[in-house]
Amino acid sequence: MTNVWRAGLQRGRIELRHLLRSPKEMSGHLTNVVVALVIAVYVTGDVPGTHVPTAHLVLAGFAAYLLFQIGLVNLPQILVTEREEGTLLRLRATPGGIPAYLVAKSMLVVVMAAGTLALLLAVAALLVDGPLPHGPGGWLTLLWVTTLGLLAVVPLGAAVGAVLPNPREALALIMLPTMALLFTSGTVFPSTSLPVPVQQVAAVFPLKWMAQGLRSALLPDTARTAEAAGSWELPMVALVLTAWAVLGFLLAVPLLRRAARRESGSRLSARHRKAAQSGALPA
Amino acid sequence: MTPKAAKATKDTKATYAEPVVSARDVTMTYGDVDVLQGVDLDIHRGEIFALLGPNGAGKTTTVEILEGFRRRSAGEVSVLGADPERGDDAWRARIGLVLQSWRDHRRWRVAELLTHFATYYPDPRDPAELLALVGLTAQGGRQVERLSGGQRRRLDVALGIVGRPELLFLDEPTTGFDPEARREFHVLVERLAREEGVTVLLTTHDLAEAERLADRIAMLVGGRIRACGTPAELARQAAARAEVRWTADDGTIHRERTADPSQLVWELHRHADGPIAGLEVRRPTLEDTYLHMLHRETDGTDGTGGIDETNGTDGTDDTARAA
Structure with a gap:
């Protein structure tokens, strides 16, 4: 068991180094941060009924969205790609390989999430007078909302990654619902301007609650008057996110197990043939 | 005991020692298609065993059942004394796998990847020695995706044997090799079997390769082993x-x-x-x-x-x- 942790952490460190040295992937993550900052610069005025700049609301919303994206877009893509390349199969054929893989991926996701969040908040605070938590209470809220938010989306993302067919179709299948949630969850503008049924549907998913939780951590308490409920509803944030975390784990464990079990040399070859036929993979 | 008797005892022991791989009447059915119709196999320690057969004969299915990646429909299978369907990590550590379609870990560096996979095993080979063994010392710092096809396959072999497996599966290992790379690969496989007693199960389309490397060859046609023996025996059987x-x-x-x-x-x-x-x-x-x-x-x-x-x-x- 100690071996699994050692191998997993080593694997996580190496993957992280590869990520940091990959211009393509790094620019993907950095673009998100830049987009958030640019929007924050162009958004003017205050949140209606408060003295909080709308830019702060947008930045808090983007922070939530970036966490959401790492769990439900980046992670499934990594899983599907590595399944297709045979990484999963090699680890399955290696003693302790699959547990080490999960340790490495968890480490990677946590570091990616924390790094992105820290970068966004720090750069925003420095350049565009962005929001930072007020006092220890605010920092504490930031910590638990981020942790619970990741627990809500990461297992779910792993489950999605286990069932998606291949990296080419995966992106299309994930991005559409993600974008829909981005615009209906009150992340980039107050959801109160949307029709009530749309708000109700968005409230089922974790993004709305992650954004609301982060707003409570980053914005002054007076800003809660602009919330749909007139308060931060923190107990509800904790409840919904916990529910998604439980659901995600319940789905991810059997689905990942099934995905790993189904891997074999001939399935890998069959996928490569298919990919080569569609011209998507270098031979 | 006379020397002759001692030799006889030794021979008997060698002959009746438990085979590394043993399959009895293994069948595999997908829907109403019988892919395997009763396969019997015995592979002994230190043997290089080649499984030949046309596409669709059930080679891959047979090997994947032995690797523990596929559930058989019926029959008895023992690989290194365990049923592959219930093989645990300790069992996995005794098996090495070289598949033809691996493209994983592209961004990793060659030596980095080998060193990493050594950490999973209780008694791994030294990664540097292993690189030398497969002739990749000069490529140790290179990214995996920048290797040529033959180099990539040799890296796969190195990864397959880093844990000192007792049984090595090679799936069409020299497809796409040039003659020199193929020769070097054959020498490597022979060394593993002769000097280290690794048992090798090779599937191949290349008859010359099977004849050159294998101690025994089984021909799988239509879901059954149609012939099994040394290359010379097979030729006589025909x-x-x-x-x-x-x-x-x-x-x-x-x-x-x-x-x-x-x-x-x-x-x-x-x-x-x-x-x-x-x-x-x-x-x-x-x-x-x-x-x-x-x-x-x-x-x-x-x-x-x-x-x-x-x-x-x-x-x-x-x-x-x-x-």
Whole structure:
């Protein structure tokens, strides 16, 4: 068991180094941060009924969205790609390989999430007078909302990654619902301007609650008057996110197990043939 | 105990020691298609065993059942003393796998990847020594995706043996190799088997490779093992006759098939004034045997004379020259 942790952490460190040295992937993550900052610069005025700049609301919303994206877009893509390349199969054929893989991926996701969040908040605070938590209470809220938010989306993302067919179709299948949630969850503008049924549907998913939780951590308490409920509803944030975390784990464990079990040399070859036929993979 | 008796005991022990791989009446059914219809296999320690067969014969299914990646429909299987369907991590650590379609870990550096995979095993090989063994020392710092096809496959072999497996599966390992790379690879596999006692199960389409490397060969056709034995035994089983070729005085080329080539050559010489031009004796090759088996399978006939049909295709290997 100690071996699994050692191998997993080593694997996580190496993957992280590869990520940091990959211009393509790094620019993907950095673009998100830049987009958030640019929007924050162009958004003017205050949140209606408060003295909080709308830019702060947008930045808090983007922070939530970036966490959401790492769990439900980046992670499934990594899983599907590595399944297709045979990484999963090699680890399955290696003693302790699959547990080490999960340790490495968890480490990677946590570091990616924390790094992105820290970068966004720090750069925003420095350049565009962005929001930072007020006092220890605010920092504490930031910590638990981020942790619970990741627990809500990461297992779910792993489950999605286990069932998606291949990296080419995966992106299309994930991005559409993600974008829909981005615009209906009150992340980039107050959801109160949307029709009530749309708000109700968005409230089922974790993004709305992650954004609301982060707003409570980053914005002054007076800003809660602009919330749909007139308060931060923190107990509800904790409840919904916990529910998604439980659901995600319940789905991810059997689905990942099934995905790993189904891997074999001939399935890998069959996928490569298919990919080569569609011209998507270098031979 | 006399030395002779001691030897006999040793032989008996070697013969009856538990095989590394043992399969009895293994069947596999997908829907209403019987892919395997009762496969029996025994592979012994230190043996290089080749599994031959046309596409769709069930080679891959057989190997994946032995690797523990597929559930058989029925039959008994034991690999290193365990049922592969219930193989745990300790069992996995004793098995090495080299598949043909791995493209994983592209961004990793060669030495980094090997060092990482060494951490999973209780008694791994030294990564640097392993790189030297597969001839990749110069590529140690290179990214995996920048390796050539042959280098990539050699890295796969290195990853397959980093945990000192007792049993190594090689799935069409030299597809796409140039002749030199193929030769080096064969030397490596032989070293593993002869010097370290690794048991190797090789699947291949390359008959020359099977003949060169394998101690024993099994031919899987239509979901059954149709023939199994040393390359020489297989050739004999096909009841094929040797072919004698020579050029007559008038310049015409003669070919004759005979069960006793020595007799024929002797008679030729008795009737000749001197050396016989272009004299050649060709023993039945593994390819003859293989095609003969396939032919018999598709024909449904016993086809003892069927070897003649393969005549035109065996121009490449194993030509025994006389005179």
